[in-house]
Amino acid sequence: xxxxxxxxxxxxxxxxxxxxxxxxxxxxxxxxxxxxxxxxxxxxxxxxxxxxxxxxxxxxxxxxxxxxxxxxxxxxxxxxxxxxxxxxxxxxxxxxxxxxxxxxxxxxxxxxxxx
Amino acid sequence: xxxxxxxxxxxxxxxxxxxxxxxxxxxxxxxxxxxxxxxxxxxxxxxxxxxxxxxxxxxxxxxxxxxxxxxxxxxxxxxxxxxxxxxxxxxxxxxxxxxxxxxxxxxxxxxxxxx
Numbered sequence: 001x002x003x004x005x006x007x008x009x010x011x012x013x014x015x016x017x018x019x020x021x022x023x024x025x026x027x028x029x030x031x032x033x034x035x036x037x038x039x040x041x042x043x044x045x046x047x048x049x050x051x052x053x054x055x056x057x058x059x060x061x062x063x064x065x066x067x068x069x070x071x072x073x074x075x076x077x078x079x080x081x082x083x084x085x086x087x088x089x090x091x092x093x094x095x096x097x098x099x100x101x102x103x104x105x106x107x108x109x110x111x112x113x114x115x
Numbered sequence: 116x117x118x119x120x121x122x123x124x125x126x127x128x129x130x131x132x133x134x135x136x137x138x139x140x141x142x143x144x145x146x147x148x149x150x151x152x153x154x155x156x157x158x159x160x161x162x163x164x165x166x167x168x169x170x171x172x173x174x175x176x177x178x179x180x181x182x183x184x185x186x187x188x189x190x191x192x193x194x195x196x197x198x199x200x201x202x203x204x205x206x207x208x209x210x211x212x213x214x215x216x217x218x219x220x221x222x223x224x225x226x227x228x229x230x
Contacts, residue, residue, distance in 0.1 A: 004157075032216055043119065043206065043221035044158075051216070095160060095171075100216055102148050102160035102171065 002027045002093045006106035013081050014114045021076040021109050023091030032094040033074045034103065035065055039087045047089075050074060061085070086113045117141070119222035121207050127228045133195040136225045140189070140209030146170075147190050148210075148219060149182060153203040161205075164190060197229045 003026040013019050025031060032051050036044040048059025055067040065076045074091060088110050092103040120139045128134050140147045149161040161180070162172040166187035175182070179198070184190040194201050204226050208219040 036221075041223065043223045044208075045221075046218050049218070090158065092158075094216060100146050100163075100165075100210060100212070102150070102163045102174070103158075103219065104160065105150075105158040107157040 002031060002095060002104045004091050004093055004104055004106035006089075006091055006109050008109050009107065010110045010112060012112040012114055015083055016080050019076075019078045019081045019085070019111070021089050021091075021111070023074045023076065023106060024072050025074060025091070025093050026072065027093060030069065033065075033067060034092045035059065035063070035074075035076045036090045036092060036105075037061075037087045038090065038108075044090065047076070081111075081113055083113045083115070086111055119207055119209050119220050121205075121222040121225050123225060124223065125226045125228075127230065128197055129230055130199055131196045133193065134197055134227060136192045136194075136205050136227070138190045138192070138207030138209075138222060140207070141220055144209035144211055144220075145187070146210040146212075146217075146219075147184055148208040149190070149192055150206040150208065151203050152206065152224075153200070158206065161192075194227075197227075199229050202227055202229045 005024045034049045035047040038044045047063050050057050050067045088108045090108045091106040095101045122137045147164040150158050152158045160174040163170045164184040181193045204224040206224045207222045210219045211217040
């Protein structure tokens with residue numbers, strides 16, 4: 001079965017600084033990978049996804065992620081964070097590796113922005 | 116276009132009582148998913164409907180949970196009788212066609228507290 005690990009429960013970053021949130025997955029083949037963000041009181045919003053092709057994917061709100069097969073990682077990055085980026089971020093993989101199946105999530109990373 | 120809606124937003128019940136959560140997916144979406152997040156844990160998949168049929172219910176914790184999707188439109192998740200460990204946030208998501216991966220759109224969740 002697939003699993004997703006987000007090793008950092010909390011990350012604190014100064015406004016304007018760069019950000020990298022880590023995600024490692026466990027799956028034999030190339031999975032469908034996602035990053036979601038949840039702001040307080042809101043549902044989860046998709047930031048970006050990777051299915052195949054170019055390993056560097058661009059998402060909304062200035063985020064990008066890089067798929068590295070050799071490291072089983074899909075880390076999320078942003079060159080300069082804004083106070084509005086404070087939220088909880090989730091890495092996820094499709095349960096079966098593809099298709100319209102449900103998602104397996106990591107435990108999430110709380111992003112705190114310092115002024 | 117309206118997003119995924121969930122009702123109620125909060126529910127507080129006593130152990131042993133029954134609670135029914137409702138999810139209205141985006142109109143025309145074949146797939147409907149239920150997830151749950153218990154405090155401090157990851158978001159966990161519960162089940163997946165394709166139209167009115169249960170495609171995958173392997174994540175349902177036990178037979179106290181009953182999910183239905185009437186006519187392939189809205190869905191209900193009933194917990195009967197509720198136990199303390201059922202407390203958490205229940206998310207619903209929907210996506211378009213069943214035959215390939217499409218983005219899952221999440222509702223804001225229902226926070227269930229069992230006392």
